[in-house]
Each structure stands twice: as C-alpha cells, then as structure tokens.
Amino acid sequence: MQKPVALVPIPLPPPGQQLARGASFVTAAEARNRYHLPESLESSSPVGYRRRVALSPAEAGEAASLLALAPPGAFVAGPGPTEGELFEEAALGVLSARQSTNYRGHRQVTIGAADAERLRPALEGLLHREGPVLTGASHLHICLSRHYRTPFTFLLTFVGHAPLTSPFTVAARAWRKKFEHADDIPTIGYLQHLHVGIWADAIERAALLASGGARRAQAFMAPFSGPARQAENASPIAEIEALAGLSDADRAQGWRVALVAQVGRVAATSPVSPATCRKLGANLLAFRSERIQPGVNQEEKAPPPYQSRQEMDVPPELVEMAGRAGYNAFCRWAGVDRDTAKRLLLLDRIDVLTPGGKERLREVRRKLEDVTDQVVDGIPAWIDWPTGRALSKNALRGKKAFALAGQRIYVGGLSRPEVEAAGLDFTHAVRVFGAAASRSALACELAGCIDLPPQCDLLAGICLMAGPVNQDDIGKQFYGGKDLLAEAFPGRDPTSLLVWTLKAKTVADPIGNEEQLMNARRKGALVDLRPAPHEVASLRVNGELVPMRQRDGRRNGERAFADVDNFVTDASGREIAGNRGSAWPRAWREARPWS
Amino acid sequence: MVLDFDRPPRVSLWTVLRKKGRPVSPGEACPRVEARARVLDLDPALYARTCGFPSTDPLPLTYPAVLARGLQLAVLTHEALPIRLAGVVHARQRIEQRRPIRAGEALSGRVWIEGFRPARRGGELDMHTVVSAGGDEAWHGVTTILSRDLPGDGVKRPGVDDIPFSLRRSTSWQIPGDMGRRYARASGDYNPIHLHRLAARLFGFPRAIMHGWWTLARAVAEADSDIPSACVLEASFLSPLFLPGQVVFESGPLQGGSRLVVRNKAWKKGDGRVLVADVTPI
Numbered sequence: 034m035q036k037p038v039a040l041v042p043i044p045l046p047p048p049g050q051q052l053a054r055g056a057s058f059v060t061a062a063e064a065r066n067r068y069h070l071p072e073s074l075e076s077s078s079p080v081g082y083r084r085r086v087a088l089s090p091a092e093a094g095e096a097a098s099l100l101a102l103a104p105p106g107a108f109v110a111g112p113g114p115t116e117g118e119l120f121e122e123a124a125l126g127v128l129s130a131r132q133s134t135n136y137r138g139h140r141q142v143t144i145g146a147a148d149a150e151r152l153r154p155a156l157e158g159l160l161h162r163e164g165p166v167l168t169g170a171s172h173l174h175i176c177l178s179r180h181y182r183t184p185f186t187f188l189l190t191f192v193g194h195a196p197l198t199s200p201f202t203v204a205a206r207a208w209r210k211k212f213e214h215a216d217d218i219p220t221i222g223y224l225q226h227l228h229v230g231i232w233a234d235a236i237e238r239a240a241l242l243a244s245g246g247a248r249r250a251q252a253f254m255a256p257f258s259g260p261a262r263q264a265e266n267a268s269p270i271a272e273i274e275a276l277a278g279l280s281d282a283d284r285a286q287g288w289r290v291a292l293v294a295q296v297g298r299v300a301a302t303s304p305v306s307p308a309t310c311r312k313l314g315a316n317l318l319a320f321r322s323e324r325i326q327p328g329v330n331q332e333e334k335a336p337p338p339y340q341s342r343q344e345m346d347v348p349p350e351l352v353e354m355a356g357r358a359g360y361n362a363f364c365r366w367a368g369v370d371r372d373t374a375k376r377l378l379l380l381d382r383i384d385v386l387t388p389g390g391k392e393r394l395r396e397v398r399r400k401l402e403d404v405t406d407q408v409v410d411g412i413p414a415w416i417d418w419p420t421g422r423a424l425s426k427n428a429l430r431g432k433k434a435f436a437l438a439g440q441r442i443y444v445g446g447l448s449r450p451e452v453e454a455a456g457l458d459f460t461h462a463v464r465v466f467g468a469a470a471s472r473s474a475l476a477c478e479l480a481g482c483i484d485l486p487p488q489c490d491l492l493a494g495i496c497l498m499a500g501p502v503n504q505d506d507i508g509k510q511f512y513g514g515k516d517l518l519a520e521a522f523p524g525r526d527p528t529s530l531l532v533w534t535l536k537a538k539t540v541a542d543p544i545g546n547e548e549q550l551m552n553a554r555r556k557g558a559l560v561d562l563r564p565a566p567h568e569v570a571s572l573r574v575n576g577e578l579v580p581m582r583q584r585d586g587r588r589n590g591e592r593a594f595a596d597v598d599n600f601v602t603d604a605s606g607r608e609i610a611g612n613r614g615s616a617w618p619r620a621w622r623e624a625r626p627w628s
Numbered sequence: 629m630v631l632d633f634d635r636p637p638r639v640s641l642w643t644v645l646r647k648k649g650r651p652v653s654p655g656e657a658c659p660r661v662e663a664r665a666r667v668l669d670l671d672p673a674l675y676a677r678t679c680g681f682p683s684t685d686p687l688p689l690t691y692p693a694v695l696a697r698g699l700q701l702a703v704l705t706h707e708a709l710p711i712r713l714a715g716v717v718h719a720r721q722r723i724e725q726r727r728p729i730r731a732g733e734a735l736s737g738r739v740w741i742e743g744f745r746p747a748r749r750g751g752e753l754d755m756h757t758v759v760s761a762g763g764d765e766a767w768h769g770v771t772t773i774l775s776r777d778l779p780g781d782g783v784k785r786p787g788v789d790d791i792p793f794s795l796r797r798s799t800s801w802q803i804p805g806d807m808g809r810r811y812a813r814a815s816g817d818y819n820p821i822h823l824h825r826l827a828a829r830l831f832g833f834p835r836a837i838m839h840g841w842w843t844l845a846r847a848v849a850e851a852d853s854d855i856p857s858a859c860v861l862e863a864s865f866l867s868p869l870f871l872p873g874q875v876v877f878e879s880g881p882l883q884g885g886s887r888l889v890v891r892n893k894a895w896k897k898g899d900g901r902v903l904v905a906d907v908t909p910i
Contacts, residue, residue: 616852
C-alpha cells in the first residue's frame with residue numbers, strides 16, 4: 034500500500050542570500066525582543082532548543098524509509114529496553130508529537146513484557162485493529178488523550194453569543210464544555226484527533242530511532258477512534274484502562290485510551306543505521322513551525338536576515354514526494370488503497386504561484402479577517418471591559434497568527450459523507466488525516482536538511498496550522514460563512530481540517546516564538562511549556578505507576594539525542610544557559626526497568 | 629593534642645555557637661588538634677537522596693565528610709583553637725579519593741588542624757579529614773576555613789580563573805526554600821544560617837544560605853559518570869547561594885579533567901559564580 038519516498042534536495046539561493054538567523058544575546062544597549070536568544074532555559078523537557086543537522090544524500094535516503102515504514106510482521110526475543118531508550122522513545126513520541134505548545138492533552142503509560150503479554154488477549158479482542166497482535170513485545174505504550182483545551186478554547190466560550198442573552202448562553206456553554214466536554218466549534222473537537230494521528234505516526238518512527246533500528250512498533254489506533262468504536266470495544270478497553278491506572282476522575286476529565294503500541298525487537302535489518310538514527314532523532318527535536326517567509330511576512334523590527342526575499346522555491350518533485358508520504362500514512366492508518374486515499378483527502382492549493390492564486394489567497398485572508406472582526410465585535414462587553422479588553426485584544430492577535438505565507442499553501446480536509454460512504458469512521462479518518470499531514474510535513478522538513486550548509490539554518494520549513502481553519506469554522510458556525518474548501522469542492526460537503534504552508538528559506542524563525550513568554554521579571558529566561566517526562570509519561574513497574582524521570586527528588590534535565598550536539602548558540606558559540614541539559618545518572622539510565 | 633573516640637562524638641549546636649575565640653598575634657602558631665574515631669557509621673541513603681546521587685554504593689564522593697562531621701566539630705570546638713565558629717567561611721575544599729569506598733567496608737577516620745596562614749581579610753585554616761577503608765587511606769579532604777579572628781595581611785590574591793571551556797552539561801536547578809533544612813537533616817549540619825531566613829538575619833544575612841557542601845555534592849551528583857572513581861577535586865566557594873535560589877550548573881572537559889561551575893542566575897554583581905570545582909583523575 035505504501036510507495037517508496039525519495040527526499041528531493043532543495044537548491045540553495047544565490048550566495049548573498051545564504052543567511053542564517055544569526056541571533057545574539059541582548060546587550061545592555063538594546064531592548065530585548067523575541068529575536069534575541071533567551072539568556073537561559075528552565076526545562077525538564079527532552080527537547081531544548083536545537084539546530085537542524087545536515088544530512089548527506091545517503092543519510093537522506095535512509096531517512097526517506099521512515100516515510101514508508103511498513104508495520105513489523107513479528108517480534109523476536111531480546112533484552113528489554115533500557116530506561117534511556119524508553120526516555121528517547123518518549124521524547125520522539127508523547128513528549129514532542131503534540132504540536133501546540135500549550136495543549137496538555139496526552140499521557141502515556143508504558144508497561145513491560147510481562148504486562149504486555151497479559152494484555153495480549155484483550156488486544157486480540159479489539160475490533161477494527163489495523164493489524165495483527167504480535168507476540169514477544171518488549172514493552173507496550175498505552176496512550177491516553179483528552180479534549181483539546183487551551184487559552185484559545187477558553188476565549189471561544191465567549192464567541193458567537195447574542196448581546197442580550199449572552200450572560201445565560203455563555204454560562205450554559207461553559208457548563209457543557211466543563212462537564213460534557215462539548216466543543217464550541219467542531220474543528221476544535223477534531224484537534225484532539227488530529228493530534229492522536231500525529232502521535233501514532235510518530236510512535237512508529239520513535240521506536241525505530243530510539244533503539245538504533247533494533248525495535249519497531251505495532252500501533253493500534255482505529256479501535257479507540259470515537260464513541261461508537263469505544264462502545265464496540267468496551268470490554269477490552271476496560272482491561273487496558275485498568276492496567277493504565279485510568280481512574281473515574283480521569284474519565285470525568287475526558288481522558289480515554291487513544292492508541293496502543295506494542296514495541297519489540299525485529300529480525301529484519303533496519304533501513305536506518307544507528308548513526309543516522311541519532312542524527313534523525315536530534316533533527317526531529319529541532320523541527321519547529323516556520324511561520325516567517327523572509328521578505329514576505331516578517332515584522333518591521335525583525336533583524337536584517339528576515340528582511341529580504343530569498344530566491345528559492347520548493348521543487349515540484351519534493352511537493353510530489355511530500356504528497357506521496359501523506360498518502361502513505363493515509364493508506365497505512367485507514368487501511369484503504371491509494372486511489373481511495375487520493376479521493377478522500379481533499380487538498381486545495383491557494384498560493385500565489387497557482388493561476389488566480391494571489392486573488393484566492395487575498396480572499397481567504399480577507400475572509401478570516403472579517404471573521405476576526407466579527408468575533409471582536411461580538412465578545413460580550415460585560416466580560417471584555419472589566420478584563421481590560423483582554424479577550425478582544427487576544428482575538429485580534431489572530432490576524433497575525435493566521436498570516437498565510439509560503440511558496441506552497443494548501444488547505445486540507447475531508448468530506449464526512451464521502452468518508453462514511455467509503456466505510457470509514459469519521460473520527461478515525463480525522464486521526465488518519467493528522468498522521469498524513471504530519472508525515473507529509475516531515476518529508477519537507479527532512480529534505481530541508483539535505484546538504485545543509487553551515488551558514489544556513491535550514492533549506493525548507495513548514496507550518497502546519499489549524500488556526501485559519503478554526504477561524505473559518507467560527508465564521509461557519511456563528512456568522513453564516515462557508516467552509517474554506519467549499520468553493521474548490523462544490524457539492525461535496527467538505528470539512529477543512531488543516532492548512533500547510535511550505536517555505537523554502539534559509540533563515541529559521543526566532544526561538545522566542547511566543548513573545549508573551551519573555552517575562553521581564555525572568556530576566557530573559559525562557560520558560561518551556563513543553564511537558565517534562567514525569568508530567569505525562571509513566572512506567573508500570575511491579576504493579577505500580579512510576580513517573581518517568583522523577584526519582585529521589587531529581588527530575589529530568591537530559592535532552593534526548595544530546596550526543597549529536599545540535600544546541601543553539603550565538604555566533605561566538607556561547608550557549609543558552611541550561612539549554613544543553615545534563616544526562617540522567619548513568620546507573621539509572623542504563624538500568625532495564627523490567628529485567 | 630589527640631582526641632580518641634570509638635565513634636565520632638555528638639557536638640551540640642550550643643557548643644558550636646558558644647565557642648569563643650581569642651586574639652591571635654601575627655607570629656603566633658595554632659596548635660595541632662587531632663581527633664580520631666575507630667568506627668564511622670554509614671547511613672548514606674537520605675544524604676544521597678538529598679544531594680541527587682543515584683546510588684550509595686560506592687559511597688558518594690562527598691559523603692565521607694559527613695561521616696567525619698563529629699570529629700571535625702570536636703576539633704573545631706576544641707579550646708586550644710583560637711577561633712569562634714560563628715562567622716567562619718568555607719572558602720575552599722580539596723578532596724583526594726584514591727579509590728572508591730564500597731558500602732560494606734569498615735571505616736575509620738581522623739581529622740586535624742594545624743597552623744594557619746594569613747589571607748586578605750583574616751586567616752585561613754586547613755582542616756584535614758582522612759577516612760580509611762579496610763586500613764587504606766581511601767579519602768583525604770582538606771577544608772579551608774576563613775576566620776576573621778585570625779590576623780590577615782590585606783593582600784588581594786588572584787581569584788579563580790574564568791577560562792572558557794566547552795560544555796558537556798548545562799542545566800538549571802530550582803532550589804526550594806527548605807533545602808537547607810533538608811540537607812541539615814541529611815548531614816547533621818544545623819548551622820542556623822542555612823535553616824531559615826529569620827535565623828540567617830541574626831547573623832547578618834538577608835536570606836538563608838545553602839550549605840556549600842550541598843552545592844558541591846549536588847554538582848558532583850549532576851556530573852555523575854564524568855567524575856572518575858579515583859580523582860582529585862579542588863573546589864572554591866565564591867559567593868553565597870541564597871534560598872530559595874535558581875542556579876545554572878555547567879560542566880565540561882578542561883585540561884585532562886572536568887570543570888564544574890554553579891552560577892547564580894539572579895546575581896547582579898560579578899559573574900555570579902557560586903562554586904567552581906576542577907576534577908582530575910588520579
């Protein structure tokens with residue numbers, strides 16, 4: 034079902050345009066802004082702030098195999114994972130698969146071989162599995178997820194109310210959100226599932242990379258997709274939940290099993306060598322959303338490297354390969370053939386390079402801005418004014434956040450009637466869409482590292498956004514607007530889900546992407562909102578759940594794949610204090626939790 | 629003079645605080661005072677947890693100093709020593725560990741002080757601590773204490789160099805306000821300046837100060853496998869670490885060994901270095 038993917042190199046711009054971010058630490062004479070490097074980083078996350086690592090064409094060839102990875106056919110006997118391997122697997126999975134920095138909706142419980150074997154009959158009882166349950170797993174991840182809730186969804190509570198009745202309707206909606214987990218708009222509900230799909234796809238790569246190619250993952254996502262399938266699989270899911278320690282309180286907060294991944298050693302030779310696994314792991318932690326296209330949507334105060342356009346383009350062959358990677362993921366997770374995948378995945382290209390694209394892009398921007406204006410006008414005064422207009426000011430920031438820039442811009446989505454006619458569950462299809470989008474994005478991000486010269490940060494980046502779709506959905510739900518895909522797919526009842534912007538460029542976005550984090554009282558220290566292992570991952574050892582990397586008063590300070598040494602520095606090599614992290618004690622890291 | 633014990637004596641906080649000094653003339657020598665114990669009792673679990681050591685076998689590099697603490701206090705509070713203990717500063721620490729000490733080994737110890745040398749603002753005493761394991765002198769620590777009761781020479785000496793080195797580790801520590809009390813329970817060092825800000829104010833400090841020994845132990849624990857089992861560690865305590873505190877720990881290779889640095893993040897003056905320690909393998 035999956036076709037091989039080739040990563041296509043991106044031609045460099047002319048020598049004078051081969052620039053890097055060149056960020057420096059703030060000096061006494063300057064006012065701090067988000068383009069300066071933070072003085073220090075306080076974080077237990079394994080990610081830190083990283084640079085992309087150049088890949089040779091041969092290494093890129095190995096990396097491409099990750100974009101067409103077939104599930105393992107069988108596991109073979111071998112030693113269980115070390116604590117360090119589990120940590121790095123989590124680093125590429127639960128700890129980084131979630132793209133929104135302030136969404137805390139994932140948790141993972143990992144069980145050892147004995148518990149995994151005990152759980153096997155329950156897994157075999159699951160309906161709609163993507164593949165067979167394998168014997169001999171060295172460990173198994175039970176992945177939990179809950180509804181998408183962030184400060185943005187809090188703001189949404191106040192959107193779309195009539196002026197006179199708003200005190201009552203706001204209260205009623207807040208109640209339904211809190212206790213019934215209702216979503217303000219459908220696309221907010223889909224975000225949970227898009228993230229689960231991204232996570233499932235990441236877990237397959239994580240198992241391979243963290244073990245240097247020795248282990249692979251067999252993940253099951255479909256049996257847990259949505260209430261109907263959860264009801265069908267109620268009994269085995271109850272067993273899984275019991276083993277994961279899911280309490281009634283957790284369930285009341287909306288936590289559910291989202292996917293299960295068996296991990297074990299495989300006999301087959303890895304398509305990626307151990308050395309390339311290290312480089313790719315470090316690169317995956319370096320990839321971040323790239324919103325700025327130099328010379329197009331940069332701020333006036335941005336430093337010189339951002340100010341001029343770069344003569345670069347995303348090669349059409351790479352776009353084709355990115356599409357192929359996306360369809361691979363769709364086929365893998367939905368279990369459909371490629372023709373069906375191509376028919377179900379709705380993609381509309383809206384960039385300036387397509388015929389009439391400029392007008393189309395302008396129209397989309399205007400539409401989103403109109404929605405923003407309507408949102409701002411409609412926020413109830415009784416809550417906005419007493420809070421110093423905090424809500425409407427936040428809503429206005431959307432105009433900046435939803436800026437669409439890049440050589441390739443796509444809006445992607447699904448048609449519910451068509452998905453259901455194809456025999457697929459729509460919630461599962463949304464998850465699969467997330468997996469497809471992230472794998473497609475990864476193709477571009479990896480290609481942007483091929484023969485990356487030292488004077489450049491990257492050669493291609495991507496921003497995968499739900500923001501414009503959510504904004505459009507607000508318009509649909511409350512102000513009578515149409516879906517972003519409605520014009521391109523008339524009569525097919527499309528639901529747009531994500532927007533991709535692909536950028537060929539050499540200057541990476543600044544590290545202080547969220548300016549509000551640059552709290553003056555912290556003297557330039559950046560507080561990392563990404564989760565620490567002990568916050569979201571735990572191991573079941575001797576019948577008890579033990580938080581990952583929280584032991585004897587110590588918490589994780591290690592950055593995963595730190596041996597690749599791709600930490601951000603200024604031009605002189607000065608590091609961000611605390612960014613490099615410190616290795617977890619060797620005695621603990623090399624221990625095997627279930628031996 | 630030599631004090632002999634079966635086990636290190638318990639010296640009360642009251643004895644420590646009421647210890648009086650006496651004027652010492654520039655040419656006067658301090659007498660040698662030595663204390664010995666035939667048996668040192670081990671209970672490293674709480675210490676290891678408090679300082680972040682992953683295991684207690686072999687013993688943490690800094691733990692023998694805690695084992696010999698009773699002997700150290702017996703020497704420091706001896707009437708022949710002309711200094712008060714309130715107000716002394718732990719300026720430097722040298723540790724030479726010739727071999728790792730295993731948890732089950734029979735340990736004995738001795739501690740001595742002899743003489744002093746003038747410093748800029750007072751005099752410096754070297755307190756030697758030797759811990760023997762199975763009859764071998766496995767661990768030798770030299771604690772340099774600055775006392776203003778001893779005459780100084782006013783001469784400014786060069787500070788610890790701040791040469792750049794490539795980092796292997798760099799991480800932030802958030803040190804909670806009760807860390808001094810927790811380390812006191814683990815080590816037996818109940819000096820009031822470490823326990824609470826009100827107690828610290830009585831001694832002229834704005835806030836409680838973290839024990840220098842904890843800072844050193846935590847740094848050694850963080851450096852983990854970068855510290856060889858047989859090594860010489862030379863540490864300088866450069867500024868106080870107020871509680872609660874935020875510091876950055878950095879370490880990396882330097883001149884055949886490793887350098888460990890703990891830097892105060894919120895320090896307004898100077899480079900904020902709290903501790904610099906160089907470790908070289910033997």
